[in-house]
Amino acid sequence: MTRLTPAALPSLPETVGTPDYPRDPASCGIVHFGVGAFHRSHEAMFLDRLFRHDHAAADAWGICGVGLLPGDAAMRDALGEQGHLYTLVTRAPDGTTEARVIGSIMDYLFAPDDYDAVLERLASPATRIVSLTVTEAGYPVDDATGEFRPQDRAIAADLASPGAPTGVFGLIAEGLRRRRDRGVPAFTVMSCDNIPGNGRVARTALTSYARLVDADLADWIEAEVTFPNSMVDRITPATSDAGRAEVSSILRLDDAWPVLSESFEQWVLEDSFVLGRPALETVGVQIVPEVEPYELMKLRLLNASHQAMSYLGLLAGHTMVHEVCRDERFRAFLLGYMHAEAIPTLAPVPGIDLAAYCDQLLERFSSEAIADTLARQVVDGSARLPKFLLPVLRDQLAAGGPIERMCTVIAAWSIYLERDEGVVDARHDVVVEAARQEPTAPGSLLLVADVFGDLGSVPRFREGYLAARETLLTAGPLAAIDAVAAAV
Known part of the structure; x- marks a missing residue:
């Protein structure tokens, strides 16, 4: 069976929505760490919806995904062969389904292939938001005390070699250091993980790490970077072989890594973005002063x-x-x-x-x-x-x-x-x-x-x-x- 690719989009059934907006990898305004099923059913979906209504937004706010873990190589390969397209199928409680091909992820970097490429993408003036779905366990902050945990395995490794980081907060800190040294304004760090005060926790993790590496950089991050809190909600199971088969029957094409989720969606987001943000309020996101x-x-x-x-x-x-x-x-x-x-x-x-x-x-x-x-x-x-x-x-x-x-x-x-x-x-x-x-x-x-x-x-x-x-x-x-x- 034919593989899902940009060239195959015209052959899809009329019932399947497809991206009709420009998809230029060079213009990505968002770098996202942790391109799992939830991110692809949620943030990437909302941006795809926005781009369909506003093609100009696609030129400014496309997503460059970043994978850090060995298992993310499979995502690199699957998305790369499909032009970074994938199918999202949503299911209502009554069993009604809706399918659409998502195009908001316009590039993908597997960090172990080239960590410097990730750092340069973070340092690029085009990058204005860095978003995260790195799971609840991915933040080196003690749950009981709210204090930074420098003994976290990824943090300890990056502290031993801060100029060549491999963990998410080490990479973000080094990317911000390059921006500061080049006179490029700081970006926003937007956590989309299920953590109380996720923006506050991300701030603690990043600034505390930076302070152990470069106190002046930590001061600059505290003064210049914003960390909006958010609440995200959409039940999204891991993709199964049965799910892949279902999507293939809908598309009449093969999709190596589709996403199947519930129809319910919610995103409540604090309006705190230092270099601007997409007009997400026009596509169902609740932008509020207090999350x-x-x-x-x-x-x-x-x-x-x-x-x-x-x-x-x-x-x-x-x-x-x-x-x-x-x-x-x-x-x-x-x-x-x-x-x-x-x-x-x-x-x-x-x-x-x-x-x-x-x-x-x-x-x-x-x-x-x-x-x-x-x-x-x-x-x-x-x-x-x-x-x-x-x-x-x-x-x-x-x-x-x-x-x-x-x-x-x-x-x-x-x-x-x-x-x-x-x-x-x-x-x-x-x-x-x-x-x-x-x-x-x-x-x-x-x-x-x-x-x-x-x-x-x-x-x-x-x-x-x-x-x-x-x-x-x-x-x-x-x-x-x-x-x-x-x-x-």
Whole structure:
């Protein structure tokens, strides 16, 4: 079958939208680190939508993607052979699908091929925004204290050789140093990762690294670079072979790396851009002066609920998100977490009915059309739980509020780690070893300070965790859920 390429676009079915705007790699105004499925279903999609309405914007704001990890070589090859085009198929809860070919990624650099090419792209006056989806674990900032962690593996390597960096923050700092030395204005760093205060965290990571390398550069970055906070939302599973086959049947062409996502989309973005920005508000992005209420709503309701369902769901023998969310006991457990434990920690969110938002979340989670896996949700749990669930726990402990469901979730995580059947985590050895000590030293996992900070010494949490763990081990996950419902 013919491969998706720019030359093949005229042969696509009329029902498939295609880019009709100029695509010049030399004019990219955005450099993006971490070209995964989510970026391609979200930021790249919004820009593609903008370019279709405003061709002039395509001449200024195209994306140059950057891959840093060895596995990103596959993305380089797949996108390179397709002229950096790919297909996005969105699925509504009722199963309705819509397909479009996205063209907003106009170039792609695999950094290990030529790190200096990445640095020169960052230093180019054409680059005005550097955006990031490097996962929750990609920021060298302590979740509990908010302090920079210079011992982070990528940071430590770049500190040893700051003139030849290979990590994301080392590369950005060196790119900014070149701009400063050449008299080129600083760009904006825009995080699109699921982290509370993601712009603030990116600022801490970058300026703290730079201060260890060049204090004057750090001062310049603090004065000149802006770091807008954002909230992003679109459930986007990893691409499967079945997804590729589905896209091929729609296109009547082969696409090596399509993206399939839900139809829902949301992007709330702080308006803080030092060298301008695309007119994203014209294509559905909410540009606001303060992102935090929206951000906390999403992190504590959607992302934390994914953690809440996934460990318990896996222990119950489920593999898919929709399977869990169609079980009435799990639905009641999730709604109980949302309404009793999470919502009381949230401030009012402008324009949002939180009860309706929770109902919408369950509708989205229950959609079989998305085919999202629990395994995807539990990657890097030691980074996700401190960002999504533990802030709710801290607030409820301070207020004397309910914590039973959160204790049950964290206890389920400990059993998942102890069994170590497919655990994927940047702190794998540390957290798995701590969990394996639980039978002889109860509460060992809670003493992993990089995850829990001082929470492990809080008696109420510790007691709730140990009780929940005992119920899970002796009676199983469904009985543990029922026990919580009876207790509250």
